[in-house]
Amino acid sequence: MIGKKxxxxxxxxxxxxxxxxxxGAAFAKEKHKDxxxxxxxxxxxxxxxHTLVSYDMGExxxxxxxxxxxxxxxxxxxxxxxxxxxxxTTDGTGYVKDxxxxxxxxxxxxxxFNEKNxxxxxxxxxxxxxxxxxxVFQKFGKNNSYYIETKxxxxxxxxxxxxxxxxxxxxxxxxxxxxxxxSADSLKIMHGLDPSVKLVQLMSYGSNATIxxxxxxxxxxxxxxxxxxxxxxxxxxxxxVVNNGLEIHPYTVNxxxxxxxxxxxxxxxMFTNFPDLLHEVKKGK
Ligand code: G3P
Ligand code: CA
Numbered sequence: 001m002i003g004k005k006x007x008x009x010x011x012x013x014x015x016x017x018x019x020x021x022x023x024g025a026a027f028a029k030e031k032h033k034d035x036x037x038x039x040x041x042x043x044x045x046x047x048x049x050h051t052l053v054s055y056d057m058g059e060x061x062x063x064x065x066x067x068x069x070x071x072x073x074x075x076x077x078x079x080x081x082x083x084x085x086x087x088x089t090t091d092g093t094g095y096v097k098d099x100x101x102x103x104x105x106x107x108x109x110x111x112x113f114n115e116k117n118x119x120x121x122x123x124x125x126x127x128x129x130x131x132x133x134x135x136v137f138q139k140f141g142k143n144n145s146y147y148i149e150t151k152x153x154x155x156x157x158x159x160x161x162x163x164x165x166x167x168x169x170x171x172x173x174x175x176x177x178x179x180x181x182x183s184a185d186s187l188k189i190m191h192g193l194d195p196s197v198k199l200v201q202l203m204s205y206g207s208n209a210t211i212x213x214x215x216x217x218x219x220x221x222x223x224x225x226x227x228x229x230x231x232x233x234x235x236x237x238x239x240x241v242v243n244n245g246l247e248i249h250p251y252t253v254n255x256x257x258x259x260x261x262x263x264x265x266x267x268x269x270m271f272t273n274f275p276d277l278l279h280e281v282k283k284g285k
């Protein structure tokens with residue numbers, strides 16, 4: 001028979017065993033609910049990327065964050081667009097940096113999608129406009145969750161300052177704001193301007209992903225997480241990043257099996273063109 005004095009120790013043992021066995025599975029199961037579902041360029045598998053319609057659809061499909069890529073016009077306006085040129089996602093041609101906002105607003109940012117994706121085509125996409133960041137903030141409000149990328153920051157000096165000006169102008173909730181970039185310099189500028197803005201360092205691997213302790217320490221000096229392309233990730237990499245206190249949000253994951261695998265490996269979120277699929281995967285865990 002176990003004496004009373006041993007009961008607390010026994011309870012602790014039972015709890016510890018639970019965490020490493022059945023309890024651990026339950027804990028991990030709960031954790032899946034926290035995986036950030038980032039609508040990449042909006043629900044861009046379903047609708048033309050970086051349009052208000054695509055962002056809206058992302059929300060309706062249970063995306064937690066609206067992902068916005070930024071380019072800057074000749075007259076200094078931040079617009080939502082992935083490429084430096086308008087060629088791929090509008091009916092126009094040319095570099096954003098050489099065009100005014102009025103030039104950009106004259107373009108059709110929806111028809112290309114219908115031509116490229118007949119299965120998802122919708123007449124309502126014809127004639128959609130490229131939104132400014134201001135219009136995104138106006139439509140989705142200060143308490144929404146935004147995951148904003150400074151694209152091509154060397155082409156657009158001062159874009160970080162303008163981004164921060166708009167964040168402050170629209171009183172965007174900084175607890176729900178993430179700023180991302182492939183450029184460490186751009187993130188460090190943002191960190192210098194306002195250390196309270198949470199940052200994510202994007203990374204691109206062309207083969208098996210590895211990360212050193214030194215790299216992790218360098219990134220942790222300004223960022224709270226990393227965003228690597230998912231293709232070459234492995235469990236050890238993800239575990240190393242997470243165990244060192246960084247978030248990890250791989251891009252761009254559009255396949256349910258891969259979503260599930262990455263969740264099992266310990267990612268804390270991911271970018272997807274199909275937030276509806278990630279929602280289903282999370283529900284099924
Ligand atoms: O921002 C995450 C991911 O979007 C990075 O790649 O080229 O789609 O902006 P890209
Ligand atoms: Ca992006």
